[in-house]
Amino acid sequence: MGERPTQGGRADRRPAHPEAAALLAAALREESGGRGGEGEVRALAAYRAARDTGAHRTARTRRRDDWRPRELRGGRRTLKSTLSVLLASLTLGGVAYAAIGAAGSGGSAGNGADGDRARPSAAASTPGRPAPRPSAPPSAGSPRPDRPDRPSAAGDTEAHCRVYERLEGRGRALDATAWRRLVEEAGGEKNVAAYCAAVQARPSAGDEPGKGNGAGGAGGTGKPDKSGNPGGSQGNPGGTAGQGNGGADGGRKTGGGSSRGGDE
Amino acid sequence: MGQRGEPRRVQAYDGELGAAVARAQEGDEAAFAVAYRLVQPGLLGYLRGIVGDDAEDVASDAWLEIARDLGRFKGDGAGFRGWTATIARHRALDHLRRQKVRPRPAALEQDLLDLPGQHSTHDQALESLSTQAALELVRGLPRDQAEAVLLRVVVGLDGPAAARVLGKRPGAVRTAAYRGLKRLARQLGVDGVTEEAPRTLGEST
Numbered sequence: 001m002g003e004r005p006t007q008g009g010r011a012d013r014r015p016a017h018p019e020a021a022a023l024l025a026a027a028l029r030e031e032s033g034g035r036g037g038e039g040e041v042r043a044l045a046a047y048r049a050a051r052d053t054g055a056h057r058t059a060r061t062r063r064r065d066d067w068r069p070r071e072l073r074g075g076r077r078t079l080k081s082t083l084s085v086l087l088a089s090l091t092l093g094g095v096a097y098a099a100i101g102a103a104g105s106g107g108s109a110g111n112g113a114d115g116d117r118a119r120p121s122a123a124a125s126t127p128g129r130p131a132p133r134p135s136a137p138p139s140a141g142s143p144r145p146d147r148p149d150r151p152s153a154a155g156d157t158e159a160h161c162r163v164y165e166r167l168e169g170r171g172r173a174l175d176a177t178a179w180r181r182l183v184e185e186a187g188g189e190k191n192v193a194a195y196c197a198a199v200q201a202r203p204s205a206g207d208e209p210g211k212g213n214g215a216g217g218a219g220g221t222g223k224p225d226k227s228g229n230p231g232g233s234q235g236n237p238g239g240t241a242g243q244g245n246g247g248a249d250g251g252r253k254t255g256g257g258s259s260r261g262g263d264e
Numbered sequence: 265m266g267q268r269g270e271p272r273r274v275q276a277y278d279g280e281l282g283a284a285v286a287r288a289q290e291g292d293e294a295a296f297a298v299a300y301r302l303v304q305p306g307l308l309g310y311l312r313g314i315v316g317d318d319a320e321d322v323a324s325d326a327w328l329e330i331a332r333d334l335g336r337f338k339g340d341g342a343g344f345r346g347w348t349a350t351i352a353r354h355r356a357l358d359h360l361r362r363q364k365v366r367p368r369p370a371a372l373e374q375d376l377l378d379l380p381g382q383h384s385t386h387d388q389a390l391e392s393l394s395t396q397a398a399l400e401l402v403r404g405l406p407r408d409q410a411e412a413v414l415l416r417v418v419v420g421l422d423g424p425a426a427a428r429v430l431g432k433r434p435g436a437v438r439t440a441a442y443r444g445l446k447r448l449a450r451q452l453g454v455d456g457v458t459e460e461a462p463r464t465l466g467e468s469t
Contacts, residue, residue: 016442020449021417028309028418029400039324040300047288047296048332056289056335064350065336067343067425 099178100159157185161196270358275303275420275422278341289334296334300327300442303345307352312395313402317357319359326352346425349415353429370454393452401448408432416441 050056160182186195281302287295289314304323311319311326329351337347350463402410415426426441427434 017445017449017454019454020445020452021413023393023403023452023454024382024417024448025309025420026412027395028312028391029305030308030312030385030395038303040297042324043300043327043331044297046328047334048293050332051291051293055332056291059333061336061338064349065333065338067337067339069343071449085366122284157361178378218385245306263396 059174095175095177099175157182157196157199161199164192164196275342276347279345281341281344282339285337285339285341287335289337289420296331299344299400301339303348306345306419307348310414311352311356312351312399313414314353315359316399316403318359322355323352325359326355329355342422345419346421346429349419349421349429353411358427402444404451405444405447408436408440409447412437412441413444417445429442 156178160178163178164182182192182195183189186192266296270336278393281299284295284298284302288299304327307326311322315322325347331347333351337344339347344348346400378465405413415421415429416423421429423438423441424434427437430437
């Protein structure tokens, strides 16, 4: 008889072997046990003492004192949800990190063809600059003097755009989240190329050094290569970004390219 | 025989018990007495199973702690039985540890003298089982089985609550309770299987 709503695991309450259980219960439960006896008197005295000193009001409920059904209990549920939130954040963090990694490593390592392409152009554009990117002096034509280390959200978009172009229109190979976001920002898959072009044109518009550098820099050599590729139809708008991108991209590639050049 | 529903009848009081506990937490002494009378029989039976004749003393100690910490408790009637059983168990284990340090003459011999003979135990089984005989049977079980059986059957806890009291996984406690009851049923001759000589009857704990 379910006097209490059976909640969760509390359902299995009937022991096996009911006859034996009933016999034992009848024999061992002492129904008159301690009624009005010394034990009860002591218990009631202790109760009064605790109540009158306010112990019942101030006492804090420890985990072992919480016997509410599991749905109402704070502890385990919180632990479980904490763990799942932690797991989710780790996963998302990993995705984000991978996206950054993809964008960043594309510049320095990339695939073989890209690396080969980037290196000479970087050497050509800035032959006299050995310093890797982080310590590169902003005056030497660094395209983003206002953002020395960490690109902002717009920077992420740029990075995604660069990866997108480097993938020659196979944009979905971008990490799914990054790709979706890019499509979202562009307002449709078809617009991605144009959107990227616009995004990459933007910094150079207000940035004189970027433009100047881009004109003769990596963008100049890099983009024609791309448009000649079979997948280049979609990557083509990069050509329009060539000037602007040249500045941004060239600056980055310089770092990766020149440090690698130093190894050889 | 109305004994069949006994363990569930214990739980029939859960609503009343939960209300009494709530009132006692508000400061109603009479309600605390009600809760005591509802819980004490099962608690005492459980303690008899693990500490024998010292059960009353241990229960008394447990109730001091229960009365003191009543404000901390959260839960319903069934939860209160689980909570009090946990406290009683801790007091019982303390008691057993103290006993180990300073052993007293074992109560076992006396118990055996009081026991009715094996055969009469069996003969009477279906009528009623004397407390002493039942205790001997339970204490002949391995400790984990004995405790699981007592908590399920005598205190009237459900499986998960018994597991929480014992600090074990519910599956392990369910298995222990099942094995213990199966063995007891065989010894009592109520499972239809030929009774096996209760070899381990004399072993205590």
